[in-house]
Amino acid sequence: MLRLFKSKWFIVSLATIVLLIVIGVSAGKSSRLTWLRNILNVPLKPVQSIFTSAGRKMEDLFAYFQDIDALREENEALRAEVEELRRQNREYAELKEKNDELRQALNLKSEFADYTITGANIIAVEPGNWFSVFKVDVGEQDGIRADFPVVTGSRGLVGRVLYADKSTSNIQTIIDEESAVSGWIAKPGGGHAIVKGDLQLKEEGLCKLIYIPIEVDVEVGDIIETSGVGGIYPKGIEIGKVIEVRKTNSELDRYAIIQPTADFRRLEEVFILKSEKK
Numbered sequence: 211m212l213r214l215f216k217s218k219w220f221i222v223s224l225a226t227i228v229l230l231i232v233i234g235v236s237a238g239k240s241s242r243l244t245w246l247r248n249i250l251n252v253p254l255k256p257v258q259s260i261f262t263s264a265g266r267k268m269e270d271l272f273a274y275f276q277d278i279d280a281l282r283e284e285n286e287a288l289r290a291e292v293e294e295l296r297r298q299n300r301e302y303a304e305l306k307e308k309n310d311e312l313r314q315a316l317n318l319k320s321e322f323a324d325y326t327i328t329g330a331n332i333i334a335v336e337p338g339n340w341f342s343v344f345k346v347d348v349g350e351q352d353g354i355r356a357d358f359p360v361v362t363g364s365r366g367l368v369g370r371v372l373y374a375d376k377s378t379s380n381i382q383t384i385i386d387e388e389s390a391v392s393g394w395i396a397k398p399g400g401g402h403a404i405v406k407g408d409l410q411l412k413e414e415g416l417c418k419l420i421y422i423p424i425e426v427d428v429e430v431g432d433i434i435e436t437s438g439v440g441g442i443y444p445k446g447i448e449i450g451k452v453i454e455v456r457k458t459n460s461e462l463d464r465y466a467i468i469q470p471t472a473d474f475r476r477l478e479e480v481f482i483l484k485s486e487k488k
Contacts, residue, residue, distance in 0.1 A: 321365060322444060325483040328352060330360075332478055333378070342386030342412055346480065349377040359443050359483040366471030367391070367436060367447045368480050381480065384449065384470060385412045393419065393449055394437040401426040402437055405449050405468060415474050419452065419466040428455055428466050444483070 330346035348354050360368040360381050369383035382389055389407040394400060401423040408418050422428055432452040438445025454467040 322483055325444070325485050326353070328354065328482045328484055330379070330480050330482055332480065341474065342383050342389075342407065343372065344381055344383070344477075346379050346381060346482075347377070348482065349374045349379050351376055353484055354379050354482060355484075357442050358485065359447070360480050361447060361483065362472045362477070362480060364471070365448055366473075367443065367449045368472045368477070370442055371482065379482075383407075383472075383474065385415060385417050385474065387412060389417075391443060391449060392437045392439040393434045394445075395419075395422075395426055395428060396433045396435045399426065400432075402439070403428075403434070405434060411467065415470065416453075417450070417468045417470065419468050422464060422466065428452060428464075430455065432466075434468060 328348055330348045332344050333347050334345040335341040336343060354371060354374045356371050356373050358371040360370060362368060367384060369381055369386070369389060372380045372382040374380075384391055384405060385407050387407040387409045391405040393403050393405040395403060403419050403422045403426075406418055406420050408416070411417055419428070419434060430452055434449045434452065436443040436445055436447040436449060448471045450468040450470040452466045453469045455464065456467065457464045
């Protein structure tokens with residue numbers, strides 16, 4: 211027992227218990243031990259400050275975790291809202307695209323009154339960035355036949371129907387090396403020339419203008435349109451723009467490089483001009 215009283219931990223624990231009892235007894239204002247409370251406040255004040263500070267930190271810690279939960283819930287709500295806005299934006303973009311397609315079809319209808327306009331989606335293309343022949347999702351059952359002209363919604367010439375199956379058609383574009391279109395240099399003093407596909411230029415999405423009349427001065431920036439000669443393409447469809455004129459030793463052999471109006475890299479939908487004429 212004597213050893214126990216000599217233990218420092220026992221003494222500290224005993225003193226703490228006594229102090230707590232005294233503090234409890236002297237807590238009331240009317241307590242007769244108020245004088246004792248006043249005496250004990252001096253040495254216990256730092257201890258009380260430590261416990262008070264620790265309590266506040268614990269409250270702050272609890273509040274911090276509560277704020278994290280609130281922020282997590284708010285973040286989830288904002289994420290759901292963003293997804294909903296993205297969905298609405300996709301729907302709006304799809305509706306706008308359909309509206310643009312209808313507007314383009316109406317514009318084409320007014321431009322080519324003698325033709326019936328049929329929209330077609332590209333379903334198969336050649337490998338690579340550029341393609342000279344591709345397949346669309348309309349065919350004979352839709353009234354499609356070979357040699358029908360094919361254009362973009364902005365009246366740019368794409369090419370012609372090469373042949374049609376029951377439900378699909380193959381389209382030959384103007385950059386195909388087997389393609390040849392009778393063109394017209396659309397400016398005062400212009401004339402007829404041939405827009406021809408080229409095996410090397412095809413890789414760049416370009417074609418060439420050949421058989422240019424000697425008296426016609428072809429320049430960079432000149433617009434080339436269909437001439438209406440040949441019985442396939444109606445007159446006035448924009449084929450492309452001259453981006454370079456190349457001259458050879460003979461004036462008869464000069465030719466120009468044409469940048470097609472149709473953007474074959476981004477082409478997804480085309481319009482076929484159906485004619486009832488044989």
